[in-house]
Amino acid sequence: MARDYAEMEAKWQKAWMDRKLNESERKDGKPKFMIIFAYPGITGYLHVGHLRGYTIADALGRYKRMTGYNVLFPVGTHGTGNGCISLANKIRKKDEKTVDYLIRNGCSPEKVEKLTEPMDVVNFFNDVYQNDYWKRFGFLADWRRFTCTLYPDYAKFIEWQFTKLKENNLLIQKPYYAPFCPECGPVAVDPSETDISKGGLAETQEYTLLKFWCEEKKFFLVAATLRPETVYGQVCFWARPDIDYSIVEKDGETWVVAPQAAEKLQLQFDNVRTVGSVPGKELIGLMCRAPMLHKLIPVFPADFVDPNIGTGLVTSVPSDAPSDWDALEAVKRNPDLVSVYNIPQDVIDSVEPISIISIKGYGDFPAKDIIDKMKISEIKDPEKFKEAMEEAKKVVYKDGYHMGRMKDICGEFAGMRVEEAKDKMKQAMIDAGEADLFRDLTLEVVCRCGRTVHIKRIDDQWFINYADQKLTEGTQANAKNMTIYPPEYYDNVQGVLDWYRERACVRLGKWLGTKFPFDSKWTIEAISDSTLYPVYYTISLYANSGQITPEQMKPCFFDYVILEKGDAASVSKETGISADLLDKIKADVHYWYPLDINLGGKEHMTVHFPVFLLNHRAILPDEMQPKGILVNWYVTGKNKDKISKSKGGAQPIPGAVAKYGADAMRLYYAHVASMYVDVEWDEDVVFTYRQKLEKIMATVEALVSEESDVPAGPIDDWLMSRFSTHLNEIRAAMDKYDLRSMATVVYYDMANDMRWYERRGGKNKATLTKALRIWINAMMPVTPHVAEELWEIAGFNGLVSEAQLPEADAVSPAAEYGEVFLQNVISDVNEIKKMAKGDITKAVIYTSPAWKIGIVKDAIAMAKEGKLTPPDLIKKCMADENLKRMGKEVSNFASKTAVDLKRGSIEDREAIIGMDERAFLDSAKDFIAAEVGLEVQVFSADDEGRYDPAGKAKIAAPGRTAIYLE
């Protein structure tokens, strides 16, 4: 049967809106629950992966609604940064890829034309996120409170937040080295490439600049190295003969570096200027004095040197650097050295590798060893050769760092571990004026504007001092009192808070965001303006409705409504907001806060969540500290990588909803795996969830349209007990926010029970009505549209989204046990039937003899007194003359019973004993016969006239029938 999901969804979404279910109002005295998901940054269209966490948040909110809470689930977006600026720029320039991307995701060409201003982009995506994603998924979010970090009222809130940080002495200034675009200012370099167009994997490395004095020319050749500990192994120096180098003046010294490096130096040091240039080939053959060694070494030509990396000059340590080893071998065979550069042969000959570091598993020259081991000399393809060299470098560096020890030749550093020597030698050379520090990126990084990004020193950078000890400890203490899932993160967050240091909180350049209130040349950066914001959702309602204006939202306003500082009259006077309204807002803030759950993707574990906690601790009082954090893992692409929003290719959300229906997607997210593992996106899996839902809908429809009304019997008791059990399971699971377990119960266990009830002939109207009310209600959090539809079909009043989940009745193990027993009998018969040879037409079932029941009863009684042991039980049995006559059979059974009872629960055993198996099976005889396809006879093992040709009956025990087939 084809269902129009879109129509069904729209119908119920409208019904919810009409009833204003999503609009959360303070209800004094009613318990509240406030949940948010970490709002998304506006970087383009979202994909099916993002909806995982959002959907879970909505489902949790809905669950809380149906269990007595007044729920607030607000949403917003984060537009800070330059994503929207660059997107608008690209659109303005009609960048083909960008336009394509927009159109492919459903933006009309006319609309694309209009997205040329950053705020247009912001507003466009704010609309897309709310209307095309969240509303389509049926979220009961309070849209009236929607906020965006670029709204003027939000900015007022951020200004206030920073005022508070400053008052608390948590803002500090110090120099900082940042990736910097000459056009846009500092940029974020990270794999998601939000700010940049190339080089997201680049890292900032700290090089040691080594100064080599060249007496002949009166200048320093300056090399950059990552391994200052290897200076004792320097034997020569590499320069590119085919490029020109720059001569720069720095603090009265003359340095030679590649022109690219000269540019970078100017960004990181004062008083650097380029004063001339020198061709690389003129450097070849010069002798220069190596730092630390204080020995003259020759400059040799090398073409592996990259002028874009470091200084474009390299000191050579062939013993430990594979490329140096390789280049040295090559240069020694190069006749140009003598003929072109006039280097004396004895100088060339004197250059020999020096062994300086001993590493377990390597010989004197680790560089040579790794080259041999990886058989790099045999690689012909230049690209692959280069890659192999890189790999070799990494391996030998890493092994050297961890396992290496400095050899005796290394002066005062001899015997030290490399890890330790590295810093000490670096510092020694800096102190001696032979070295300096320099930072560079490992890859070329290009800003979204097209300019190349370099590291720049920024002197007056503002930081939030997250290293503050009191703040850290206070935050850690709060985190210990919070509900944090998964449990690993509960433990882990303590350590994360420990290593949190000062964090840059503002940046220069053209960025969207709030201006730094103490110096407007700075803009508050993206992480720092998204830490305390959940509390703002309690206020945004009033700004959005125009009851208060940004101009009125002065610090004293926030002080009053959030921190309860000041008095209404004077704040009212200063802001122009009526005292009544001030008090109303204040009451709202303190009704909804603290935040109960902040849910976000796992990427937030070391970024957003810690600063979220820290800022709350820094600014808000104890009673407003957050209560919970939930972390969700990703939906990944086929190759286990995160589905990238920028790279496209992922299923656009509106298409997926149209194809599978919102509820199938919701069920998929809730049930496909634990929240705490990554899931590979697979449309076929979503489809099976859709089928599952359709099956359930068909089942309910069939049950509702059932005409007959069979009187209630044991199977009705069974179903009611099962549903009570399930209600308990649901509540237990949701106490741990375990949506997946809850969904298993609702969509699988309960569905199976309904099917079994029907199979057993259950058709009692009252039972069905009660069961359906529970079942459909339990579906509401995960599949609200389907639940509403079924709720209506079943004839229940109102909206299920407003209904309260019934409390569980008492669970009856006895009522549940009968069916378990029955299923065991059937599966045993089937099992034996499979094994038996020949035609089987009849099954004879024997129930336990009375004496065994008696023994179990005795055993239970003894167990309850806590003195059940096999010998005692046997003794008691043997006191009975009738039992004694059966001897060994009795003692065997008794000891087995005693052991069994120690494991299983006594309640279950009592349920078994409490049942008249014979009567029960008699009543179910026809059902068994139909299930196994055999004629069925039932006897008690005690029946005198039983049919028992194989003598099977004696095997029968309570809970376990004996079976004979023929």
Place this chain on the structure above:
RNA sequence: GCAGGGGUAGCCAAGCUAGGAAAAGGCGCAGGACUUAGGAUCCUGUUCUUAGUGAUUCUAGGGUUCGAAUCCCUACCCCUGCACCA
């Protein structure tokens, strides 16, 4: 490097913070029912063995225990985050 997570049957995935069921559930596969064309539904089965209560399994190897997928140790392998990125 620093910090952390994990290896479960053909696949996905529970269970493993409280040790006691060949190991939930789903998918896939096989057989059957129904009855038909739908990416159906419903039963049954899906380690080996066997007229059922047996044997061997949860990366590998040790250990603790009456008993371990679950606790401890070792090895191998995989993965994640790491700060002006939300």
